[in-house]
Amino acid sequence: MSTQTKNLVTSAARETPARRRRRVDRLPYLLLLPALVIIGVLLLWPLGQVVVMSFYRLNTVRQLRGDREWPWVGLGNYADILSDPFFLTVLRNTVLFAAANVLLTMVLGTLVGLLLNRLGRKMATFVASCVMLAWATPALTGTIVWKWIFDDTSGLVTWLFNALPDGLSNSLFGRSDWTGYGWFNSPLLFFAILTLVVVWHSFPFIAVSVLAGLKSVPSELHEAARVDGASPWRVFWKITFPLLRPVFGILIVLSTIWDFKVFTQQFVLAGGTQDRPTFMLAIYSYAEAFSPPPKYGLGAAIAVILTLILLVVTGFYVRMVLRQEDES
Amino acid sequence: MKKVALNAAGLLVALFAAFPVYWMISTSLKPSREIFSATPQPVPAHPTLEHYREILTGNLIPGVSFVDFFVNSAIVAVSTVVLSGLVALLAATAVARFRFKLRTSFLIMLLVVQMIPLEALVIPLFLMIQRLGLYNTLPSLILTYLGFSLPFAVWMLRGFVAAVPKELEEAAAIDGASRAQTFRRVLFPLVAPGLVATSIFSFITAWNELIFALTFINDQGSYTLPVAMTFFFGRDDTNWGPVMAASTLFTLPVIIFFLLVQRRMVSGLVAGAVKG
Numbered sequence: 206m207s208t209q210t211k212n213l214v215t216s217a218a219r220e221t222p223a224r225r226r227r228r229v230d231r232l233p234y235l236l237l238l239p240a241l242v243i244i245g246v247l248l249l250w251p252l253g254q255v256v257v258m259s260f261y262r263l264n265t266v267r268q269l270r271g272d273r274e275w276p277w278v279g280l281g282n283y284a285d286i287l288s289d290p291f292f293l294t295v296l297r298n299t300v301l302f303a304a305a306n307v308l309l310t311m312v313l314g315t316l317v318g319l320l321l322n323r324l325g326r327k328m329a330t331f332v333a334s335c336v337m338l339a340w341a342t343p344a345l346t347g348t349i350v351w352k353w354i355f356d357d358t359s360g361l362v363t364w365l366f367n368a369l370p371d372g373l374s375n376s377l378f379g380r381s382d383w384t385g386y387g388w389f390n391s392p393l394l395f396f397a398i399l400t401l402v403v404v405w406h407s408f409p410f411i412a413v414s415v416l417a418g419l420k421s422v423p424s425e426l427h428e429a430a431r432v433d434g435a436s437p438w439r440v441f442w443k444i445t446f447p448l449l450r451p452v453f454g455i456l457i458v459l460s461t462i463w464d465f466k467v468f469t470q471q472f473v474l475a476g477g478t479q480d481r482p483t484f485m486l487a488i489y490s491y492a493e494a495f496s497p498p499p500k501y502g503l504g505a506a507i508a509v510i511l512t513l514i515l516l517v518v519t520g521f522y523v524r525m526v527l528r529q530e531d532e533s
Numbered sequence: 534m535k536k537v538a539l540n541a542a543g544l545l546v547a548l549f550a551a552f553p554v555y556w557m558i559s560t561s562l563k564p565s566r567e568i569f570s571a572t573p574q575p576v577p578a579h580p581t582l583e584h585y586r587e588i589l590t591g592n593l594i595p596g597v598s599f600v601d602f603f604v605n606s607a608i609v610a611v612s613t614v615v616l617s618g619l620v621a622l623l624a625a626t627a628v629a630r631f632r633f634k635l636r637t638s639f640l641i642m643l644l645v646v647q648m649i650p651l652e653a654l655v656i657p658l659f660l661m662i663q664r665l666g667l668y669n670t671l672p673s674l675i676l677t678y679l680g681f682s683l684p685f686a687v688w689m690l691r692g693f694v695a696a697v698p699k700e701l702e703e704a705a706a707i708d709g710a711s712r713a714q715t716f717r718r719v720l721f722p723l724v725a726p727g728l729v730a731t732s733i734f735s736f737i738t739a740w741n742e743l744i745f746a747l748t749f750i751n752d753q754g755s756y757t758l759p760v761a762m763t764f765f766f767g768r769d770d771t772n773w774g775p776v777m778a779a780s781t782l783f784t785l786p787v788i789i790f791f792l793l794v795q796r797r798m799v800s801g802l803v804a805g806a807v808k809g
Binding site: 230232233234236237239240241243244246247248249250251252254255258266269270271317320321323324325328329331332335336337338339340341342343344345346347349350351353354356358359361364405409413462465466468469472473487490491494495501504505508509511512515518519522523526527 | 536544644676712
């Protein structure tokens with residue numbers, strides 16, 4: 206190693222300026238090479254491969270290993286999916302879920318960000334630390350805990366509803382005994398709880414980002430507006446929001462991307478891939494491919510549809526980030 | 534009056550955010566009788582470590598204990614961290630220190646690939662793992678997570694490398710240090726804190742991942758923690774005490790690591806949007 210470097214030093218000393226420049230020019234590409242190979246092989250190649258696979262009928266692992274033929278079906282998988290009324294259910298679930306979650310996450314996150322900005326130092330630190338906990342908790346264990354909170358015998362929510370006065374509970378919900386009530390059985394309730402879990406996980410990032418944005422805005426503007434008698438609602442829409450527009454733009458796009466492909470929380474909450482009425486695109490693709498009987502080609506086609514939707518959203522994101530890189 | 538309302542709202546937010554974490558730890562310390570009692574105890578009345586003992590000493594299947602899954606997860610996560618840190622450092626140096634033709638294209642690509650829905654790559658990567666003969670092995674996961682964590686790692690490290698004054702390296706070069714020496718003796722020590730922060734993110738990515746681990750590993754002895762938890766605790770008659778103990782053991786390292794680096798998270802993701 207050391208003799209090698211010594212050789213490099215001496216040969217560099219002997220180089221003409223032109224040769225030296227050429228060598229230096231190659232160095233960044235050498236440094237990039239490992240990263241390019243890894244990204245190419247592990248991200249870009251599979252991305253192309255999923256498109257290729259979506260054109261074939263692949264129903265056995267032996268086909269994947271290359272031991273069996275790959276029958277070409279062209280757009281057959283796509284035709285199967287799009288002509289199946291179930292796909293509409295899945296698409297509706299996905300879009301409505303993403304829309305509701307982005308909206309709720311943004312509203313809650315922004316409110317908490319604004320709140321943190323107004324609180325006293327000690328209180329703000331305390332609240333921010335608690336908010337961080339929700340963010341830091343892995344999707345898996347966070348979801349397991351919520352599942353326990355909604356447990357049908359000893360869960361906290363079941364207890365809470367049992368604790369309601371029987372008359373009130375009866376007139377509101379038509380039942381007073383909630384023990385054994387399947388919180389996850391109706392699709393609507395399932396989605397409500399899933400939304401709770403996902404919003405709980407994702408609002409901290411919005412809150413912290415909005416807070417960081419607020420700290421970078423000169424506070425004189427807000428004070429001046431408040432002195433002039435503007436309501437908090439007006440101050441937000443006339444001053445805060447326009448100033449933080451780039452931040453909000455990126456946050457909305459990121460949230461949309463994340464909420465479109467929620468998987469872990471749904472998988473854990475539903476206890477696997479059996480609950481078809483609550484399927485969204487990501488879990489639909491996975492279930493078609495890996496629940497027996499496997500249909501890898503069909504699953505791949507669904508994955509391509511999901512990717513195409515997200516591609517559009519990503520386009521917006523990249524444009525926004527690049528514009529900001531230029532400005533700063 | 535207004536201050537009181539604000540503080541009350543703050544407490545409410547804090548409660549909502551932190552309660553599940555509190556409830557997880559609190560449940561894990563309660564004896565089963567308290568967990569399944571008709572009226573929940575807010576605080577364990579008779580705290581016990583029995584669930585932790587059960588998790589750490591008992592065998593979930595013959596010959597395999599929770600500790601084995603912990604070790605599997607640690608092997609995967611640490612290998613991912615080391616590999617991804619090394620490769621990311623090289624690439625970050627290239628982007629932060631050199632102006633070359635494809636630099637902007639590379640940066641745009643980094644942004645774009647971070648947005649690839651990884652859920653869409655399960656099927657083709659499953660194919661790749663089958664072809665490579667890596668099915669049922671931990672390296673299949675190390676490889677996968679390396680790909681997933683690398684783009685963000687490069688993106689984040691780029692800032693740390695750029696923050697090291699170039700003059701230091703130039704001074705070293707004038708003193709006769711080679712490029713390799715400058716890298717090792719000057720740049721590396723100064724970037725080390727950034728490397729730690731970046732590594733933590735790669736660690737969390739690998740440690741938390743469920744779908745790919747679920748798909749690539751069939752042999753129960755090679756399960757990572759997330760898979761083991763969904764497999765053994767996903768049943769209807771869940772025994773919540775050990776589940777919460779296992780969840781706590783799984784979550785604590787992540788929370789500790791996360792709190793160490795969370796500041797970078799915001800700046801990495803909203804890159805440049807917030808001028809500070």
